[in-house]
Amino acid sequence: MRIGRGVAVLLAACSSLPIAAADSGPRGRPLEAQVLDRINEARQHPRAYADALREYRRYFEGDILYLPGDANGVYTREGVAAVDEAIDFLERQAPLPPLDRGDLLALAAQDHADDQGAMGATGHRSGDGAGPGERVRRRGGDIFVGESISYGMADADAVVRQLIVDDGVPGRGHRALLFKGDFRFAGVGCGGHRRYGAMCVVDLAATADGKPALTRWAGSAAPANAPVRARAR
Secondary structure (H helix, E strand, C coil), rough: CCCCCCCEECCCCEEEECCCCCCCCCCCCCCCHHHHHHHHHHCHHHHHHHHHHHHHHCCCCCCCCCCCCCCCCEEEECCCCHHHHHHHHHHCCCCCCCEECCCHHHHHHHHHHHHHHHHHCCCCCCCCCCCHHHHHHCCCCCCCCEEEEEEECCCCCHHHHHHHHHCCCCHHHHHHHHHHCCEEEEEEEEEEEEECEEEEEEEEECCCCCCEEECCCCCCCCCCCCCCCCCCC
Protein backbone atom coordinates (compact mmCIF):
# COMPACT_ATOMS: atom_id res chain seq x y z
CA MET A 1 0.00 0.00 0.00
CA ARG A 2 1.25 3.46 -0.89
CA ILE A 3 0.16 6.17 1.51
CA GLY A 4 -0.70 9.46 -0.22
CA ARG A 5 -1.43 7.65 -3.43
CA GLY A 6 -2.30 4.66 -1.35
CA VAL A 7 -5.11 2.17 -1.51
CA ALA A 8 -6.48 -0.34 0.91
CA VAL A 9 -9.37 -2.74 0.69
CA LEU A 10 -11.13 -4.61 3.47
CA LEU A 11 -13.11 -7.78 2.90
CA ALA A 12 -13.41 -9.20 6.39
CA ALA A 13 -16.90 -9.03 7.89
CA CYS A 14 -16.87 -7.68 11.42
CA SER A 15 -20.26 -6.61 12.77
CA SER A 16 -22.97 -3.99 12.71
CA LEU A 17 -23.17 -3.21 16.41
CA PRO A 18 -23.37 0.59 16.86
CA ILE A 19 -20.67 1.78 19.26
CA ALA A 20 -19.91 5.32 18.11
CA ALA A 21 -17.43 7.16 20.29
CA ALA A 22 -19.48 10.32 20.30
CA ASP A 23 -22.83 9.55 18.73
CA SER A 24 -24.07 13.06 18.15
CA GLY A 25 -24.74 13.03 14.38
CA PRO A 26 -28.34 12.92 13.22
CA ARG A 27 -29.24 9.42 12.07
CA GLY A 28 -31.50 10.77 9.34
CA ARG A 29 -28.51 11.85 7.27
CA PRO A 30 -27.38 9.80 4.27
CA LEU A 31 -25.06 6.88 5.02
CA GLU A 32 -22.15 8.65 3.33
CA ALA A 33 -22.47 11.66 5.64
CA GLN A 34 -22.76 9.40 8.67
CA VAL A 35 -19.58 7.53 7.70
CA LEU A 36 -17.66 10.80 7.44
CA ASP A 37 -19.08 11.87 10.80
CA ARG A 38 -17.87 8.66 12.44
CA ILE A 39 -14.42 8.96 10.87
CA ASN A 40 -14.14 12.47 12.26
CA GLU A 41 -15.29 11.36 15.71
CA ALA A 42 -12.48 8.81 15.75
CA ARG A 43 -9.92 11.34 14.48
CA GLN A 44 -10.91 14.00 16.98
CA HIS A 45 -11.50 11.70 19.97
CA PRO A 46 -9.28 8.62 19.57
CA ARG A 47 -9.29 7.73 23.26
CA ALA A 48 -13.07 7.88 23.45
CA TYR A 49 -13.21 5.57 20.45
CA ALA A 50 -10.81 3.22 22.23
CA ASP A 51 -13.30 3.06 25.13
CA ALA A 52 -16.05 2.14 22.67
CA LEU A 53 -13.91 -0.68 21.30
CA ARG A 54 -13.44 -2.04 24.81
CA GLU A 55 -17.20 -2.44 25.03
CA TYR A 56 -17.29 -4.09 21.60
CA ARG A 57 -14.55 -6.50 22.71
CA ARG A 58 -16.87 -8.11 25.26
CA TYR A 59 -18.82 -9.87 22.50
CA PHE A 60 -15.95 -12.11 21.40
CA GLU A 61 -15.52 -15.75 22.30
CA GLY A 62 -12.16 -16.71 20.90
CA ASP A 63 -12.15 -15.69 17.25
CA ILE A 64 -15.95 -15.64 17.02
CA LEU A 65 -17.98 -12.48 17.50
CA TYR A 66 -21.43 -13.02 19.04
CA LEU A 67 -23.51 -9.89 18.77
CA PRO A 68 -26.73 -9.60 20.75
CA GLY A 69 -29.42 -11.53 18.92
CA ASP A 70 -26.94 -13.41 16.71
CA ALA A 71 -26.68 -17.00 17.91
CA ASN A 72 -24.55 -18.10 14.96
CA GLY A 73 -21.73 -15.61 15.45
CA VAL A 74 -19.25 -14.20 12.95
CA TYR A 75 -15.77 -15.60 12.43
CA THR A 76 -12.92 -13.11 12.48
CA ARG A 77 -9.32 -13.70 11.48
CA GLU A 78 -7.64 -12.38 14.61
CA GLY A 79 -10.34 -12.22 17.27
CA VAL A 80 -9.71 -9.79 20.12
CA ALA A 81 -6.04 -9.46 19.15
CA ALA A 82 -6.92 -7.02 16.35
CA VAL A 83 -9.30 -5.11 18.64
CA ASP A 84 -6.67 -4.86 21.38
CA GLU A 85 -4.10 -3.64 18.88
CA ALA A 86 -6.53 -0.98 17.67
CA ILE A 87 -7.21 0.12 21.23
CA ASP A 88 -3.48 0.44 21.90
CA PHE A 89 -3.06 2.50 18.73
CA LEU A 90 -5.94 4.82 19.62
CA GLU A 91 -4.61 5.37 23.14
CA ARG A 92 -1.37 6.66 21.65
CA GLN A 93 -2.91 8.59 18.76
CA ALA A 94 -3.00 12.37 19.10
CA PRO A 95 -6.30 14.03 18.15
CA LEU A 96 -6.49 15.18 14.53
CA PRO A 97 -8.58 17.84 12.79
CA PRO A 98 -11.82 16.65 11.21
CA LEU A 99 -11.92 15.95 7.51
CA ASP A 100 -14.00 18.29 5.36
CA ARG A 101 -16.18 16.80 2.68
CA GLY A 102 -14.63 16.96 -0.76
CA ASP A 103 -17.43 17.03 -3.32
CA LEU A 104 -15.21 15.84 -6.15
CA LEU A 105 -13.74 13.06 -4.00
CA ALA A 106 -17.26 11.96 -3.10
CA LEU A 107 -18.24 11.79 -6.77
CA ALA A 108 -15.23 9.62 -7.57
CA ALA A 109 -15.92 7.38 -4.57
CA GLN A 110 -19.55 6.95 -5.63
CA ASP A 111 -18.46 6.15 -9.18
CA HIS A 112 -16.46 3.21 -7.86
CA ALA A 113 -19.20 2.03 -5.50
CA ASP A 114 -21.73 2.06 -8.33
CA ASP A 115 -19.37 0.28 -10.72
CA GLN A 116 -18.28 -2.48 -8.35
CA GLY A 117 -21.62 -2.92 -6.66
CA ALA A 118 -23.32 -3.82 -9.92
CA MET A 119 -20.59 -6.31 -10.86
CA GLY A 120 -19.96 -7.76 -7.40
CA ALA A 121 -16.25 -7.03 -7.85
CA THR A 122 -13.65 -6.02 -5.26
CA GLY A 123 -10.42 -4.03 -5.25
CA HIS A 124 -9.41 -0.61 -6.47
CA ARG A 125 -9.70 -1.11 -10.21
CA SER A 126 -12.93 -0.18 -11.92
CA GLY A 127 -14.39 -2.33 -14.64
CA ASP A 128 -12.46 -0.33 -17.24
CA GLY A 129 -9.21 -0.62 -15.28
CA ALA A 130 -9.20 2.85 -13.74
CA GLY A 131 -7.61 3.27 -10.30
CA PRO A 132 -8.50 5.76 -7.53
CA GLY A 133 -6.39 8.58 -8.90
CA GLU A 134 -7.70 8.11 -12.41
CA ARG A 135 -11.30 8.23 -11.18
CA VAL A 136 -10.66 11.49 -9.33
CA ARG A 137 -8.88 12.93 -12.35
CA ARG A 138 -11.86 12.07 -14.55
CA ARG A 139 -13.96 14.20 -12.23
CA GLY A 140 -11.61 17.14 -12.72
CA GLY A 141 -9.11 16.57 -9.92
CA ASP A 142 -5.71 14.92 -9.63
CA ILE A 143 -4.21 11.59 -8.60
CA PHE A 144 -2.90 12.36 -5.10
CA VAL A 145 -5.48 10.41 -3.12
CA GLY A 146 -5.75 7.48 -0.76
CA GLU A 147 -8.64 5.04 -0.89
CA SER A 148 -10.11 2.57 1.58
CA ILE A 149 -13.03 0.26 0.83
CA SER A 150 -15.28 -1.63 3.22
CA TYR A 151 -17.45 -4.51 2.02
CA GLY A 152 -20.39 -6.10 3.79
CA MET A 153 -21.40 -3.24 6.09
CA ALA A 154 -24.44 -0.99 5.66
CA ASP A 155 -24.20 0.81 9.02
CA ALA A 156 -21.88 3.79 9.46
CA ASP A 157 -20.55 2.68 12.83
CA ALA A 158 -19.79 -0.79 11.50
CA VAL A 159 -18.10 0.56 8.37
CA VAL A 160 -15.74 2.80 10.34
CA ARG A 161 -15.08 0.23 13.04
CA GLN A 162 -14.19 -2.30 10.35
CA LEU A 163 -11.67 0.11 8.83
CA ILE A 164 -10.14 1.01 12.21
CA VAL A 165 -9.87 -2.51 13.65
CA ASP A 166 -8.59 -3.72 10.27
CA ASP A 167 -8.92 -7.40 11.18
CA GLY A 168 -6.62 -9.56 9.08
CA VAL A 169 -5.06 -6.69 7.14
CA PRO A 170 -1.23 -6.55 7.30
CA GLY A 171 0.03 -3.10 8.17
CA ARG A 172 -3.48 -1.88 9.10
CA GLY A 173 -3.60 0.13 5.88
CA HIS A 174 -7.20 1.30 6.28
CA ARG A 175 -6.53 2.72 9.71
CA ALA A 176 -3.34 4.39 8.51
CA LEU A 177 -5.30 6.26 5.85
CA LEU A 178 -8.03 7.41 8.25
CA PHE A 179 -5.44 8.77 10.71
CA LYS A 180 -3.05 10.30 8.20
CA GLY A 181 -2.39 13.80 9.48
CA ASP A 182 -1.77 15.32 6.03
CA PHE A 183 -5.27 14.48 4.87
CA ARG A 184 -7.82 17.26 5.24
CA PHE A 185 -10.63 16.15 2.91
CA ALA A 186 -12.60 12.99 2.24
CA GLY A 187 -15.43 11.83 0.03
CA VAL A 188 -17.57 8.77 0.71
CA GLY A 189 -19.62 6.73 -1.72
CA CYS A 190 -21.78 3.78 -0.61
CA GLY A 191 -24.23 1.40 -2.21
CA GLY A 192 -25.37 -2.16 -2.61
CA HIS A 193 -22.96 -4.91 -3.62
CA ARG A 194 -23.95 -7.94 -5.65
CA ARG A 195 -21.76 -10.30 -3.63
CA TYR A 196 -21.32 -8.74 -0.18
CA GLY A 197 -24.60 -6.87 0.09
CA ALA A 198 -23.10 -3.44 0.74
CA MET A 199 -19.92 -1.46 0.27
CA CYS A 200 -18.50 1.97 1.09
CA VAL A 201 -15.61 3.71 -0.65
CA VAL A 202 -13.65 6.43 1.17
CA ASP A 203 -11.36 8.64 -0.90
CA LEU A 204 -9.04 10.92 1.08
CA ALA A 205 -6.63 13.69 0.10
CA ALA A 206 -4.73 16.70 1.33
CA THR A 207 -6.86 18.91 -0.91
CA ALA A 208 -10.53 18.89 -1.90
CA ASP A 209 -9.77 17.71 -5.43
CA GLY A 210 -6.77 15.44 -5.00
CA LYS A 211 -4.29 17.98 -6.29
CA PRO A 212 -0.92 18.46 -4.54
CA ALA A 213 -1.01 20.62 -1.43
CA LEU A 214 0.59 24.05 -1.71
CA THR A 215 3.74 24.59 0.30
CA ARG A 216 4.54 27.60 2.44
CA TRP A 217 6.03 29.22 -0.68
CA ALA A 218 2.65 29.42 -2.35
CA GLY A 219 1.47 32.95 -2.95
CA SER A 220 4.89 34.44 -2.23
CA ALA A 221 8.00 35.20 -4.22
CA ALA A 222 9.78 31.86 -3.96
CA PRO A 223 13.35 31.30 -5.14
CA ALA A 224 13.57 30.14 -8.73
CA ASN A 225 14.68 26.65 -7.70
CA ALA A 226 12.18 26.27 -4.83
CA PRO A 227 9.29 23.83 -5.18
CA VAL A 228 5.91 25.54 -5.05
CA ARG A 229 3.89 22.37 -4.65
CA ALA A 230 4.45 19.27 -2.62
CA ARG A 231 3.01 15.81 -3.10
CA ALA A 232 0.91 14.49 -0.23
CA ARG A 233 2.85 11.70 1.42
